[in-house]
Amino acid sequence: MDLKTFKTAYEKSPVIEYVNKRAGKEPLATIKVVTYNHAKYIAICLDSLLKQKTNFDFEILIAEDESSDGTREICKEYADKYPDKIRLLLNSRANNIAINGKPSGTFNSVFANFSAKGKYLTTIEGDDYLMDENSLQKRVEFLENNEQFVACFHNTKVIDQETSKEHLVFNYKSDRTIKADDLLKVSIHTASLLYRNNLIKLFDEDMKNIVCGDFILRGKLAEFGAAKFLYDVKPAVYRRHDQGIFSPITLEAKTKLAIDGLQYLMNYYKTKKSNLEIKKNASYLYLSYFVSHLTKEQKIKLNYLKKSLLYGKEVNYSSYQIIKEFLYLKSYRL
Known part of the structure; x- marks a missing residue:
């Protein structure tokens, strides 16, 4: 399915690209930020992305899903302040694709996928953030120099917002190759995962009722090759709280x-x-x-x-x- 078909099928109200002044050549990488009601966290997320030090152009593509808590206004402020880095997509809840009778972030995320301009793509939720200002540089550099790999990733620190308990997802002590056959066995948080943006179909009709998008992404990437765990990168942070997608449900x-x-x-x-x-x-x-x-x-x-x-x-x-x-x-x- 291409963007035109997707919009015809699911876009009931036009997605507005907030005016900015980004100019110059196409970005080598896109950091996609999907956000809804993340007012408490979104500034920390965006600050961590703006601090990324790279020797290439990249874009921060914010997909804002018409939040009711002030998140949209914060995103506009950042887009105004950093027009050379940020592209902001303002979605409408009228476009929401319900899954099992409940609202989902599917439309918002998929539309942003179609809009991403980078050769490489990484996704981060608006309540998560990067700890390493060289995270994007190291990941892009690896894929640029290793064509046999379809993706690379680094560690994630999971923090429970209620108990303040935290743990690292991986206990690896060095770089590690994750074979294609094993990509489904490894739980990789999207905030740390960077992959080649031209390999897989972004969306098909059978996906409209699927919430486990990170699992599907790894499964589709596995068709094309292996991924690399990069040890020498500080973890991304994944917040676990009762406002998340999975935490509140039975x-x-x-x-x-x-x-x-x-x-x-x-x-x-x-x-x-x-x-x-x-x-x-x-x-x-x-x-x-x-x-x-x-x-x-x-x-x-x-x-x-x-x-x-x-x-x-x-x-x-x-x-x-x-x-x-x-x-x-x-x-x-x-």
Whole structure:
């Protein structure tokens, strides 16, 4: 699907590109900022991006989803102050694509994908930020010099806003290659991930009900090659709080969203003749999240279901009901 088709299908109110004065040659990289009701955090996010030191042009593309808490006004202030760096897209909630009857950020994010001008693309949520002012330089430099890799990434520090507890996602002590076959096994936060922007289709009709976009992105990139973990970059920061997309929803709802993402990717790979290991990993990934919380008998049943998936059976909602019975719905959290 191209931008024209996407707009015809989903744009009910025009997205306005806020006037700025960015001039010169096309940026080598785009940092896409998707934001909605991030008034408490968005300035920290944007400041961390404006501090990036590079020897190339890059753009900060803000996709603002008509927030109700003042986020839009803050974004306008930044766009006015830094017109050489920032492009601001003002979306309307009239364009929102509901998933399971609830508003989502799908339209806002996908429209920004179509609008990105950079050869390389990275996405950051408006409540997250970069700690390393050389993060973008190091990632772009790596991909420029290593054509065999489709993406690169660095560590992420997860901070729980309620408890102040924090942890690093990876305990790697040096650079590491993540083979294409293993990209679905590694949970890479989008704030640290930079990838080649011309490899994959940005959107198709079957994606409109999928929330697990980071998982789908890794699955599609895996078709083209490996990714590199860069050790010598300070972590990005991912905030976990009750205003996030996943935190407030029930485990049952999370499970359904996970299986929807898995089923989409399995259907996507039906048309692919290679990457058998990626197909297998797509089958295993989300279901494996639940295994440690099951009884021995439940694990046997789940393993049977996973083996069935490997032999070509699709996950359907009857399977979803089976898995739901296995879960400790009151005690387990993703």
